[in-house]
Structures are given as C-alpha cells and as structure tokens.
Amino acid sequence: MKKQNFTINYETFNGFEELSATDKMLCTKAEEALKTSHAPYSKFRVGTAILLADGQIILGSNQENVAYPSGLCAERVALFMIGSNFPNAVIKTMAITARTNLFKIENPITSCGGCLQVMIEAEKRQNLPIEVLFYCIDGKILKVNTVKSLLPFGFVEDRLQQ
Numbered sequence: 001m002k003k004q005n006f007t008i009n010y011e012t013f014n015g016f017e018e019l020s021a022t023d024k025m026l027c028t029k030a031e032e033a034l035k036t037s038h039a040p041y042s043k044f045r046v047g048t049a050i051l052l053a054d055g056q057i058i059l060g061s062n063q064e065n066v067a068y069p070s071g072l073c074a075e076r077v078a079l080f081m082i083g084s085n086f087p088n089a090v091i092k093t094m095a096i097t098a099r100t101n102l103f104k105i106e107n108p109i110t111s112c113g114g115c116l117q118v119m120i121e122a123e124k125r126q127n128l129p130i131e132v133l134f135y136c137i138d139g140k141i142l143k144v145n146t147v148k149s150l151l152p153f154g155f156v157e158d159r160l161q162q
Helices: 021-036 074-085 113-126
Strands: 010-013 044-052 057-061 091-100 131-135 141-144
Touching: 021 044, 021 057, 021 091, 021 131, 021 141, 044 074, 057 074, 074 091, 074 113, 091 113
Parallel strands: 091 131
Antiparallel strands: 010 141, 044 057, 044 091, 131 141
C-alpha cells in the first residue's frame, strides 16, 4: 500500500474589487445570466459566463423542469451550447454565481459533480486548463486554475474515444 496526498491550489478573494478587470467582467456577465434562469421549483437561480480564447462570452443559466431530472445546470447549458455551436473553441475561464430570494447566499456556490464531470471532459478535450471562478455576489470569490483540481478522480476512459 502507498498513501498519497492530493493538494488543491486555489485563490480566495474577499470581494469583487480584488479581481482583475477580466474576471470582474466575467462575474458581471454570470450575474446577467441569472436573468434567464428558469427556476420556479427551487427558486435557486444559477448563472455562468464562459470566456473563449477568441474573446467571445457564452452565457448559461439553470433550466428546471417539473420532471426534476430533466432540468439542466447553468454550467452544462453553456458548455453544451459551446460544444454544439463552436466545437473547436478553446475555453479560458468560467464564472459561476447564484442567487435566491429565499435566503442570503454567504459563500461561493460550487458546481455539482455532474457539471464537474462535463467541465473536466471539456478541459481534457482542449488539452488546456480551464480557470473557474465561483462568485458569491457581495461576498468571497474562489478561483481555481484547472478543473482537474476540483475533480481529481473524474471519469476518463481513453479507450472509449478510439
């Protein structure tokens, strides 16, 4: 037996004003994406903004359905839109935020496991890291330099791509 450790490197920002101009812009766009969220059941709106290498910004928001498993998270809405419309695009950075009228969100909301799996495959496909900002409106922001650090044991099976 061999014990191994895994370390996650990330940055914490105490507020929006500490971010770079590009990261501020992307977080603002993620907030804008909240407007298109369809969350009549959970009342928990999520928005994401994705910066592509060519400068385009793609927005996504969660889309719920009364048949709960049929809904889709904001991250996957945006990533699948990129995959179907810009299949060769390189993703540089993602910003993800959330809002609800039910309570005050006091910490950054992170992506679910299903979204992380889709994000890790996007990163693997482009063979370049994707930065991720988890943005708490009026609060802290977490930034990771690669999705791999969020899902170190993500499902990857290269033989399925032969």
